[in-house]
Amino acid sequence: MREIVIGLVTRALERLRGTGDLSESLNETFLQNNAGFKVERPRERTHGDFSTNAALILARPAGMKPRDLAQHLLDAMPVEELLGVRCEIAGPGFLNFHIAPERLRALIPEILARGRAYGRSRRGVGERVLVEFVSANPTGPMHVGHGRGAVTGDAIARLLEAIGCTVEREYYINDAGAQIDVLGRSVLYRYQESLGRTVVPPADYYPGEYVIDIARAMHARDGERWASIPVDIPKPPVEVIDFAIDWVMREIRTDLESMDIHFDTWFSERTLHADGGIQRALDHLAANDWLHEGVLEPPKGREPATEEMDGRVHLLFRATRLGDDSDRPLLKADGSPTYFAADIAYHYDKAQRGYTRLIDVWGADHGGYVKRVQAAIEAMTGKKDFLDVVLTQMVNLTQGGKQVRMSKRAGTFVTLREVLDETGSDAVRFWFLGRSSGAGVDFDLDLAKSRSNDNPVYYVQYAHARVHAVQVKLKERELEDLPGDLELLTAEEELNLIRMLGQYPEVVEGAALSHEPHRVTYYLSELAAIFHGYYNQYRILEEDPALRGARLSLLRATGQVIANGLNVLGVNAPVSM
RNA sequence: GCGCCCGUAGCUCAAUGGAUAGAGCAUCGGCCUUCUAAGCCGGUGGUUGCAGGUUCGACCCCUGCCGGGCGCGCCA
Known part of the structure; x- marks a missing residue:
């Protein structure tokens, strides 16, 4: 329009x-x-x-x-x-x-004819976009913060698909580095403990219950094979580590699938270390004078700049040339690559796969990392703004008005699985997408699982269910289902409802281009409100077949748009509630 | 100290540089013998943190303050 x-x-x-x-x-x-x-x-x-x-x-x-x-x-x-x-x-x-009005009314048959395609466009045809999201470390189950990243990334992907982009979803598995060794030691510790021994815990280990589950499962597979190796071994056996990673990733995958999130690619960080990918990326940078060796200034203003500021010479990436605060180290003291070096290689790999656009969805606690990755990509490709990083802010869980503390250490760790079991995928998705990603979300467990007026998910889903309830009633009463006369839709409420339906394609396009799925959430709440208001004031199943038919058409068009909107958010559109 | 995000109604948040800044919750008052009340209608509530600047026009862009969150070499 x-x-x-x-x-x-x-x-x-x-x-x-x-x-x-x-x-x-x-x-x-x-x-x-x-x-x-x-x-x-x-x-x-x-x-x-x-x-x-x-x-x-x-x-x-x-x-x-x-x-x-x-x-x-x-x-x-x-x-x-x-x-x-x-x-x-x-x-x-x-x-x-x-x-x-006559031009507005013409929208109704258009929406009905296009059906599920209404709101989709070809605006993004030719774009190949990679959306990387979740990428939760394989060291433990996902928490609600990961859940927010998951639904945000998936919704962005769905939106881009809706405007015709070719989209791939990717999960980066951080299956290398020190944390993985910590996981291995944690499992060994719980494993030997489960054999009835008194074991001194390693200096650093993951305290969660799930580690005990992994240990038990490993015992079932391996018997007492690992009974005598020291739990504080620097490099735990690869069989132990792989078993643990597989176990955790299976859990993560299950959680994601229960939210209907599916990835095209699971990219292992390890492969970058193993196949020389990191070296290739660093060579590429070196060839264009993006690397140098130097000593880093200690960060200013931090409390007593102490001990391990050893002033050693680092291999550094010249991030300051592209606006970052300091140059960034690529090799640790032991000569192994830093996480950043691997991430450079990962994004170099992505950049070479022919995408026209990269999107990363990260938690806000990684905000300080954006500049250096963008700088690295620009250095490697010459393309500015090739990567857009969407940061999702914290999720605050509340129950009964009180905040539920999430803390790995205290063990009051609320997993995504627990929240999904309590409230369901639809509530989680709609709620997490109900704010701009830059704003924090207060997720009220009681409200999200309540079947009440105050639950925004039900408010929209109920509107959709109503549309179908009327059609069921139509059949029950054995009323004729005739096309009707759209000219009879003259009420201001009807025209306003049509106007709202007409905005849907613009909302989808705007949300897709700006990577802001919450726009669709707001739109749907508003559309549902207008529809509920109309429904309350006017009867659809009128005696007059011409009027009845016209209102039914408007009703069906409304149902179609709500269904399409919910679908783009990954939320179900139930026909009855 | 530096960087990023944020500051809008009592609370939680919307608002592609446009005209009279909007929702939900809370609060107050109405509507079920009607297609699902998981719904609807109405009232109360604002110097958009402060001060400048840019322009025909600023919640939005720029500068400086104030307040909050996150982050700040060899964790990921």
Whole structure:
């Protein structure tokens, strides 16, 4: 719908240009930034369905007063295409467009004809996007924070698919590094403990219950094979480590699948170490003078800069050239690559796979890491803004109004699994997507599992269920299901509902392009509210078949849009509740 | 000290540089013999943290403060 208006304004501008009514400077402006005008949805209903600021933007270069230019534009609009569109000058020089009821009503058959494809577009055709998300370390079960990253990444992927992008979902498994050895020692410790021994725990180990489960399972497989190796061994046996990683990853995969999240690729960090990927990436950087050796300044202002600031010489990446705060070390003291070095190699690998765009979804606690990775990608590819990093803020769990503390150490660790069992995937998804990713989420366990008015998930799902309940009723009463006469949809509530349905494609496109799924959540809540209001005031199953048919069509179109919107968020659209 | 995110109604949050800043919750008051009340209607509630700047126009962009969160070499 918006395209219609954009077309009108563009056509009018072109005509004005052609007739030479406007100064040269306007022509230049027009050519330079494609006029730069916007067509937007005014907040105020009386300002029409669409509004453009073209006359305001172009008044100065045209050497005219905004309202005068607006009048010129209005006069230059192609009358034949104005059918069903009323255009007027308002305020300081806005052009407001009012879509006539008959043109609004035409949306209903369009939505019904397009069905599940309504709201999808081809805007992103040709784009190949890789969305990397979750990537929770394979050292323990996922917690709710991972859950937020999971639904955010998946929703972004679904949105991009909806606008025609080719999308792949990828999970980066951090199966290398010191933490993995800690996991191995933790399992060995619990394993030997389960053999009835008194074992001194290793200096650092994961305290969670799940480690005991892994140990038991390993005992079932291996018997007493690992009974006598020291639990504080620096490098635990690879068989132990692999067993533990597989166990944890299986749990993670199960949790993700229960939220209907599926990855195309599970990328192992280890492979980068094993097949020389890290070395290749570093060589590539070195060849373009992005590496140097140097001593790092200790960070300023941190409390007593002490001990291990040894001032040794590091191999460094020149991140400061691209806006980072300091150059970043690539090798640890023992000569092994840092996590960052592996991540450089990982993103180098991604960059070479032919994507047009990379998206990473990270927890906000990794925010300080964004600049250096973006710098590395720019250094390797020459492309700025090739990677967009979406940071998701913390999730606060509350129950009975009190905060549920999450702490690995204290053992009050609430896993994603527990929350999913309590509330279900739909509640988790809708709730986590109900805020912009930059805002924290308070997840109220009681509310999320309640079947009450206050639960936003049910509010939208109920609207969808209502649509189907009416159709069930239609059959029960054995009423004729005729097309009806859409001309009878004249009530302001009906036209407003149609207007709302018409906005859906724009919402999807905006959410997809900005990587902001919460826009869809808000839209759906608003659509549901308008629908509930309409439903409460008007009867669908009227005696008059013409009116009944028309309202049924509107009802079905509404149900279709709600279903499509929920689907793009990965939330079910139940037909009864 | 530096970097990133944030500061909007009592609370939790929306608002692509546009016109009179919106929802939900809370609170107060109404609506079920009707297609599901898991719903609807109405009231109360704002100097968008502060001060400047950019422009026809700023919650949004820029600068400086104030307040909160996250992070800050050889953890991942």
